[in-house]
Amino acid sequence: MTNRLTMLISFLLILGAAFAGQCAAADPPPCLLCGNAHTAAEHSVLYKGRAIPLCSPACQEHFRELERTGGLDPLTAGIEPRAALFQADSAPQRLGGSRLPFWIGCYVLLGVLTGGGAAFVAVRKGIPAGSSFAIGFALNVIGLAIVLAKPARETEFHVTGLRKVPTTRASLRCPDCGKANHPSANLCLHCGRALEPLSRSEVNPT
Amino acid sequence: MLNFIKRPLDRLLDTANMPNRRPELRAHNESNVDDMFIIGDLAGAPVIKLAMEQGYEVIHHIASLPGAKGGDPNVYDVVVAGAGAAGLNAALEAKEAGLSCLLLEKSKIANTIENFPEKKWVYAEPDTKPPKGKLWLDGARKEDLVARWNAMITENDLDVRREEGVESITRPDRKSPFVVKTSKGEYRARRVIIAIGQRGNPRKLGVPGEEQERVYHRLYSPRIYEGEDILVVGGGNSAIEAALVLSEANRVTLSYRGAEFGRVFKDNERLLKAAVDAGRVEVVYESNVTRFDDGIYTLERQEGGAKREEERKFDHAFVLVGAELPVGFLRSVGIRLENEWRGNWLASLGLTVAALFFAGLYGPDARMAGLAANVPPLASGALALLAVAALFVTASRGNRYSWLGISFLACFTVYGAKVGNGEEFWPFRGWGFEALSFGDRPWSFWYTVLYTVLMTVFGIQAMKRWGFDRKDSFQIWRYVSLIGFQWVFFFLIPEFLFQWAVQMNWVGDTLANDPQFAGQAWRSYGVVYAWPLFFYTFFYDPHQIWIVWGVVLTFVLIPILSFFHGKRFCSWICGCGGLAETLGDRWRHLAPKGKESIRWEWMNMAVLVFAVVVTVGILIKDSIAFVRAPSEAGLHIYRIYVDVWLVGILPVTLYPFLGGKVWCRFWCPLAKLMGLYSKWFGRFQIKSNDKCIACTECTRNCQVGIDVMSYALKQEPLTNDDSSCIGCGICVTVCPMDVLSFGDEPAVTSEKKTALTTES
Known part of the structure; x- marks a missing residue:
């Protein structure tokens, strides 16, 4: 356990170091108001989701003044909103690039839906769900139609998803000796008398 | 100060092993030792039918491997350790598949079932699943079931060595056969299946005097005790059922270390309350037996925040506190357990930090320029990759800390480089986002x-x-x-x-x-x-x-x-x-x-x-x-x-x-x-019927850590009032007894328990 604790503390230290590294300033953009290259995080401000680089308390004061007089929007219009951390770069530059991922996505999405439908039908019909999903996934609507057209298979051991009801019956009492037997027994285990089974045996008794 | 953090963290991490640890298994129930398989109770099979299924499927897998049949008369294709349901079915299937097979059993055939109380009815649940393999299974009294299984061994001419337990399993190298040493001899095998179960390894208190004749770890024939002072230790269903049946003709004290019974059947809770009200059973909560002497045991009790010891007399004691994984044996044959932190954490940490450090030197970040002045970028990149490769090597040799390091590096890279706009996390600043952007996409x-x-x-x-x-x-x-x-x-x-x-x-x-x-x-x-x-x-x-x-x-x-x-x-x-x-x-x-x-x-x-x-x-x-x-x-x-x-x-x-x-x-x-919404006005719930067999599968598979089984045993609805259930339904799906259902289903009471009560 000491090992685990030490490992945890060590990783927390790495986390702290990484955070410290993250917080250390990269090359800052120039001041929005005076163009000075030496901007600092403590002077910069957020405005309508935009990170505004500023270089000094004087520029900060100037910025507040413009904010009060409503003269900021023309200055900040060219700066993208900071946005959510992971989507900061999600704006127009993404419009380029191939559309192939989109069409692949549509095919996979439809495949998952029709494959799921085929597997659902297969479970209901008592036929293999895995291969039905594969057919539905690969052939989309055609695959679903193929699975729908397949005949159902008779199966006694059919699990109906989450709508399960216990099927165990009460034990079967021997009319002669009164001892309890499995509901599927056709012979009394105790006296050998022939019994009328209440359900089909799960296996062929040896 | 460290203990202040260490203790709760220790308890938290160990809860994943509840109630018992399991061996680490790969596909087809193969352990971390190649060609050594684990089936049955040890591998988490909750009921007999599913244990049999594991035996059947492992043999089918082995038979499908190239060169499964060796042909060397001195080397068995398969040695199975343990002749319970799983081991017997595996041996029968091996015979069917034409594999030479030896079945070793340290005591009796189906010893766990053999040790059930007399005339106990054994069920062939789940009914919704047919049994696989040749071993007969239908509901039967335990005596009849064991008799049938013994008959099958004879009919099928299985090579079974009774009362011959496995002492060690070794293999000089990967290409040599295993050497299985028992109390009576030594055998060689190409593959080994361990099916020894854990019920035959009852957990002990580990207190002085526990080894004496009158202290037992299982209850076989409760009716032979009459008019005695009996101590039962434990808080599970076995202990409570033992206390109840013994209380019919004896004075029973039930000692339990907890303040309440958390995992007991609703019926048992009710019957115990009636027995306590009638004065037949005395329950001593928050108590621990600290020693057994001749006819006297010492009980340490928690009273008002203080511990107090008292001596009480007893004629017989039953310590029924569950079973234990045979950890010593498994480790001796090289098998790893789940959730086991092995390896050198310091080496893994060093390699993880080294990978990050050298990756940092690769980048053009100005802060690193001084450090990187004499290190060419390619060399630093190669060193970073070398550190990662060393992590993989140590991880593949069983160092779990290295896996943690690899996992951390992968996720740190993916997320740390994704921030973009030159704000990537160190050491990816200034190059990570760009390096991972391609195909005209960020x-x-x-x-x-x-x-x-x-x-x-x-x-x-x-x-x-x-x-x-x-x-x-x-x-x-x-x-x-x-x-x-x-x-x-x-x-x-x-x-x-x-x-x-x-x-x-x-x-x-x-x-x-x-x-x-x-x-x-x-x-x-x-x-x-x-x-x-x-x-x-x-x-x-x-x-x-x-x-x-x-x-x-x-x-x-x-x-x-x-x-x-x-x-x-x-x-x-x-x-x-x-x-x-x-x-x-x-x-x-x-x-x-x-x-x-x-x-x-x-x-x-x-x-x-x-x-x-x-x-x-x-x-x-x-x-x-x-x-x-x-x-x-x-x-x-x-x-x-x-x-x-x-x-x-x-x-x-x-x-x-x-x-x-x-x-x-x-x-x-x-x-x-x-x-909070669901707690305040939601109607979501999971309900239970009365068929829970305490197999722990529902609890084990709950991703949000709910002890679903404790709700199932007590037939209490599981809601968001006191749990963070997300309704994934895996507990419902995994239950071999169809105990659980979502709230809109009516609670089902099986006829079985009624029939069983009538019989006994």
């Missing part, structure tokens, strides 16, 4: 592709595990939903459709030409992600459409969903939960469990409160000047710590160690908000 796009592909591939795998293989349409639809939502709402819309809608004026001229709407494609994640999971819904200059939708989603639609379905958003819709349910599915059993882990869930309340405070602060900062600075600082902290570390890096790093739901369960503020 890394964040490829990250989304990677996320979606992982969810799809592992989602189909999980769908097979829980849906196809178990013929469970609920799970099929659940995984289709998770994968579908990921593709539609977290990939196709934000990455393509939103932008096309703007470009092609599908949203109308006004919106298409409004930069506040058209320039913020990322906000389309908020179509499904509600505040506070999508933290930026209400600020960063949103268009009013998004504000209205955000309010409707968080404060109208999510409460309605919670009313009907509790927290199913997490298990049917959410991308974060989706990755946990798909990629993290294989590690779901490692989730911390029970009350101890639930105490740690206070953290998501803390994140929710933090999110509320920061959101309010950001919204009012332009009106109230002194709120500005703390709000912006809070926002910065939230972005880094919650949106990167707690959502991305840490939870995904921890998937293979604490299961997939670390973020959803411990830190997600939306999960907490839905939990």
Whole structure:
């Protein structure tokens, strides 16, 4: 356990170091108001989701003044909103690039839906769900139609998803000796008398 | 001070092993030792029929391997250790498959069943599944079942050595056969199957005097005791049932270390209360037996915060505190256990730090220039890769800390480089985002592709595990939903459709030409992600459409969903939960469990409160000047710590160690908000009937750490009042006895227990 604790503390230290590294300033953009290259995080401000680089308390004061007089929007219009951390770069530059991922996505999405439908039908019909999903996934609507057209298979051991009801019956009492037997027994285990089974045996008794 | 952190952390991490550890298994029940398989009780088979199934399937797998039949008369194809249901069925199947097989049993055939109380009825559950293999199984009294199995051994001419336990298994090298040493001889085998179970290894108190004749660890014939002072130790169903049956003709004291019985059948609880009221049983809670002397035992009791010892007399004592995994034996043959922290943590830590350090030298970051002056970029890159390779080597040799290091490096890279705009995390600053951006797409796009592909591939795998293989349409639809939502709402819309809608004026001229709407494609994640999971819904200059939708989603639609379905958003819709349910599915059993882990869930309340405070602060900062600075600082902290570390890096790093739901369960503020909605006015619940056999499968597979079995045993509804259940239904699916069902199903009472009571 000491090992685990030490490992945890060590990783927390790495986390702290990484955070410290993250917080250390990269090359800052120039001041929005005076163009000075030496901007600092403590002077910069957020405005309508935009990170505004500023270089000094004087520029900060100037910025507040413009904010009060409503003269900021023309200055900040060219700066993208900071946005959510992971989507900061999600704006127009993404419009380029191939559309192939989109069409692949549509095919996979439809495949998952029709494959799921085929597997659902297969479970209901008592036929293999895995291969039905594969057919539905690969052939989309055609695959679903193929699975729908397949005949159902008779199966006694059919699990109906989450709508399960216990099927165990009460034990079967021997009319002669009164001892309890499995509901599927056709012979009394105790006296050998022939019994009328209440359900089909799960296996062929040896 | 360290103990202050260490103790609760220790308890939390160990809860994943409840109630017993299991060996680490690969596909086809193969242990970490090649060609050595584990089946039956040891491998977690909850009932006889499923133990038999494991024996059958392992032999089928072995028979399908190339060169399964060796042909050397001095080397068995398979040696099976343990002649219980699993081992016997494996031996019978091996015979059928033409494999030479030796079955070793340290005591009697089906020893666990043999040791059941006299005339106990053995069930062939689950009825919905046919038994596999040749071994006969139908409901029967234990004497008849064992007699039939013995007859089958003779009829099939199995090579069985009774009362010959395995003492050691060794193999000089990978190509040589195993040498199986027993109490009577030595055998060589190409493959070994361990089916020794754990019931034959009762847990002991480890106190002086426990070895004496009158102290037992199982109750075989309760009727032979009359008019005696009897001590029963334990708090499970076995102990309570023993106390009840012994109390019919004796004076019984039941000693239990806990303050209440947490995992007992509702009926047992009722019968015990009646026995206590009638004065037939005295229950001593919060007590421990510290020694047994001749006819006297010492009981340490907790009274008013102080410990007190007292001596009591006894004629017989039954210590029924469960069974233990034969850890010593398993380790002696080289088998690793689940959730076992092995290896040199210092070496792994060093390699992890080295990989990050050298990766940092590779980059052009000015801060590193002094350090990197004499190290060519390619050399530093090669050193970083070398450190990663060394981590892989040590991990493949069983160092779990190295796996943790690899997992951390992978997640740190994926998320740390994704920030972009020159703000990547060290050591990727200035080059990570660019290096991972290709095909005219930024890394964040490829990250989304990677996320979606992982969810799809592992989602189909999980769908097979829980849906196809178990013929469970609920799970099929659940995984289709998770994968579908990921593709539609977290990939196709934000990455393509939103932008096309703007470009092609599908949203109308006004919106298409409004930069506040058209320039913020990322906000389309908020179509499904509600505040506070999508933290930026209400600020960063949103268009009013998004504000209205955000309010409707968080404060109208999510409460309605919670009313009907509790927290199913997490298990049917959410991308974060989706990755946990798909990629993290294989590690779901490692989730911390029970009350101890639930105490740690206070953290998501803390994140929710933090999110509320920061959101309010950001919204009012332009009106109230002194709120500005703390709000912006809070926002910065939230972005880094919650949106990167707690959502991305840490939870995904921890998937293979604490299961997939670390973020959803411990830190997600939306999960907490839905939990509160569901607790206040939800109607979601999981109900139980009276058929629970305490196999722990439901608890083991719960990703949010609920001790589902304790609810099932007591037939209490499981709701969001005192649990963070997300309604994934895996507990319902996995239950071999069909005990659990969702709330709209009527509770079913089986006829079986009634019949059993009548018989006895």
